[in-house]
Amino acid sequence: MVDYEVTVYTDDRVNASTVNPVHIKLVGTNGDSERTWLKSLIIFRGSVTTYTVSCPNSLGHLVLIELDKWQFFLLPGDAWFLNKVEIKSPEKDIYIFPVYCWINDSETHRFREGTALKVFDENSSIGQYAREQELSQRRADYRWNSYYPGTPHAIKADGALSLPDELQFSFTKTTEIAFSTATGLAELQLKGLLDNPENWESLDDINDVFRHKGTPLSDYVQEHWKEDWLFAYQFLNGGNPTLIRRCKTLPENFPVTDDMVFIPDGSNLSQELTQGNIYLSDYKNLDGLPANIVQGIQQYLTAPLVLLHKRPDDKLMPIAIQLKQTPAEDNPIFLPTDSTYDWLTAKIFVRSADFSEHQLNAHLLRTHLLAEVFVVSLLRNLPMVHPLYKLLIPHTRYTLHINEIGRIRLIGPTGVFTNFAAAGGRETMLKIMARSLSSITYRSLCIPDDIADRDLQDVPNFYYRDDGLQLWNIIFKFVQGVIQYYYKNDKKVARDSELQTWIADIFEHAFLSQPQTGIPQRFTAVPELVKFATMVIFTCSCQHAAVNNGQFDFCGWMPNTPATLQRPPPTEKGTTSEATMLQTLPPINVTARGMATAWLLSRQSSDFVPLGHYPEEHFSEAIPRQLQKEFKVELDRLSITINERNKSLEIPYTYLDPKNVENSVAI
Incomplete structure (x- = not known):
């Protein structure tokens, strides 16, 4: 007889223990062990327990293990979260089997030895069969659904709780969200805000109600929100830094002339355009769409064009705003230089338009919905033993769960956005997302290309660009190291049929098979795969952090970023006042719900996993594990650099500090 030393690592999360009998079977190239009971009355959470499995002869190279957990007589059925199994063979070889999932049924589950294998590397019929069975089951579990025409497809599910257990929030995260939501809404209810449809009588009233509820930056925004420099700053480093671009020629529908605008130091608009000092933000995606009706009152949504000027002191300042796309006498x-409230009202309409563009395009579409397709495609097409699965799976955590919640609580029929935002009407919301998707290009998802295409390489004080490019380069280096370790040449990439099915699935379900996007439809070379995998990781971590984490900072003070507006935009100058501004802003209850939602979506969970941290060990080989360590070291260095820079900034830019970037779209 020969003995195999089997060590079982149970996770330390809540409810990870089991009282049910667990059995294991070892499968090797020379045969199988008997199905063996792991003799424990209880396998406790956080435990590391060693057992012995005896066999008449050596099983050869271990290929996989089979695990099952059966309900025993009157004992309750329970779920067991197993991290990994480590096996020491009679030949003293160590085999590691990554698991990292809940086992809560009485089925037999197969898990592969941790060495990454591409499909053409499988040299045993056992391994090939297990690979095919795993993908067959995954494709049955993870099916596609088209929720909204013209938008990326999503997982077919009946709510978050119908998802497989390992894709759901932890007990900790579920409890925290439920508690935060309940206490926040209860406080607003006690203050009489949730049911009060009246308009605000003064800005001081808003301040009095929400005093001591802000962040340092939201308090700063409250103090400075009327100032032109902060209005302009948000195009670079606010919640939506993806729209602004350099402007060398004015759009035909934005007839700003030299004599309209004041340019300091004796220059004029024409000269500044030629010298590259003029920038444009164009909200054309919102043009011609009906605004929502909120609480029986028609709302208003504009599609502004905003012209900005980089002054000799490197400060960006707004110089002209047109609130609708078509020039006309009633569209000044x-x-x-206009009156205080004319100019302030115009900026408020821009900020409200930015809320819609940000939430539906930059945030929902370009991070949440694309990330969902990346997750589902990964689970459907790449088995756990595939090297790209091991590379990307940490960046999928909680994404499907949070998206299922969002489809109900935010953009569903009873959702906050649907009922209280100007762009919340179904027709308008879908049209904005469809227009946005049709305008997405592969280059726009890759920050080096996007910055170049928007011609923003040298605009000063653009911290989203500075930090984002450094993060991209660090991720790229890590991804390149891992992929080149497994794919020594282009032929191996082209030969990987699972890889080709994965990218074809993404092209179809994320980008609706639109070739003008430039999204690859297959991979033929190592650099193509490196760039695409870098984009996936950057989108799911860094880009989401950039457009999510500052929501309360810039939306917490509602007048700076109103979700909706109750009066139409002014059609002539000299018709605005403080009274008309207050009548235009959202009423009390809409403000309360919007601010509560922004606060909740900006909170960091206690089980937050930062970029570069890998609590789950999917790689077994030494080189990928070393690359992970080096990746984290480089991220830590960048974090120190960013923190040093931020000490000298009046507004520290923290959203792309690696310590604040979550590994995945998880909130």
Whole structure:
């Protein structure tokens, strides 16, 4: 007889223990062990327990293990979260089997030895069969559904709780979200805010109600939100840094002339355009769409064009705003030289439009919905033993769960966005997302290409660009190291049929098979795969952090970023006042719900996993594990650099500090 030393690592999360009998079977190239009971009355959470499995002869190279957990007589059925199994063979070889999932049924589950294998590397019929069975089961579990025409497809599920257990929030995260939501809404209810449809009587009233509920930056925004420099700053480093671009030629529908705008130091608009000092933000995606009706009152949504000027002191300042796309007498171009409330009202309409563009395009579409396709495609097409699965699976945590919640609580029929945002009407919301998807290009998802295409390489004080490019380069280096370890040449990439099915699935279900996006439809070379995998990781971690984490900072003070507006935009100058501004802003209950939602979505969970941290050990080989360590070291260095820079900034830019970037779209 020969003995195999089997060590079982149970996770330390809540409810990870089991009282049910667990059995294991070892499968090797020379045969199988008997199905063996792991003799424990209880396998406790956080435990590391060693057992012995005896066999008449050596099983050869271990290929997989089979695990099952059966309900025993009157004992309750329970779920067991197993991290990994480590086996020491009679030949003293160590085999590691990554698991990292809940086992809560009486089925037999197969898990592969941890060495990454591409499909053409399988040299045993046992391994090939297990690979095929795993993908067959995954494709049955993870099916596609088209929720909204013209938008990326999503997982077919009946709510978050119908998802497989390992894709759901932890007990900790579920409890925290439920508690935060309940206490926040209860406080607003006690203050009489949730049911009060009246308009605000003054800005001081808003301040009085939400005093001591802000962040340092939201308090700063409250103090400075009327100032032009902060209005302009948000195009670079606010919640939506993806729209602004350099402007060398004015759009035909934005007829700003030299004599309209004041340019300091004796220059003029034409000269500044030629010298590259003019920038444009164009909200054309919102053009011509009906605004929502909120609480029986028609709301208003504009599609502004905003012209900004980089002054000799490197400060970006707005110089002209047109609130609708088509020039007309009743669509004036507003200027900083106009009356205080004309100019402030124009900026408020821009900020409200930015809320819609940010939430539906930059945030929902370009991070949440694309990430969902990346997750589902990964689970459907790449088995756990595939090297790209091991590379990308940490960046899928909680994404499907949070998206299922969002489809109900945010953009569902009773959702906050649906019922209280200007762009919340179904027709308008879908049209904005469809227009946005049709305008997405592969280059726009890769920050080096996007910055170049928007011609923003040298605009000063652009911290989203500075930090984002450094993060991209660090991720790229890590991804390149891992992929080149497994794919020594282009032929191996082209030969990997699972890889080709994965990218074809993404092209179809994320980008609706639109070739103008430039998204690869297959991979033929190592550099193509490296760039695409870098984009996936960057989108699911860094880009989401950039457009998510500052929501309360910039939306917490509602007048800076109103979700909706109750009066139409002014059609002539000299018709605005403080009273008309207050009548235009959302009423009390809409403000309360919007601010509560922004606060909740900006909170960091206690089980937050930062970029570069890998609590689950999917790689077994030394080189990928070393690359992970080096990746974390480089991220830590960048974090130190960013923190040093931020000490000298009036507004520290923290959203792309690696310590604040979650590994996945998880909130």
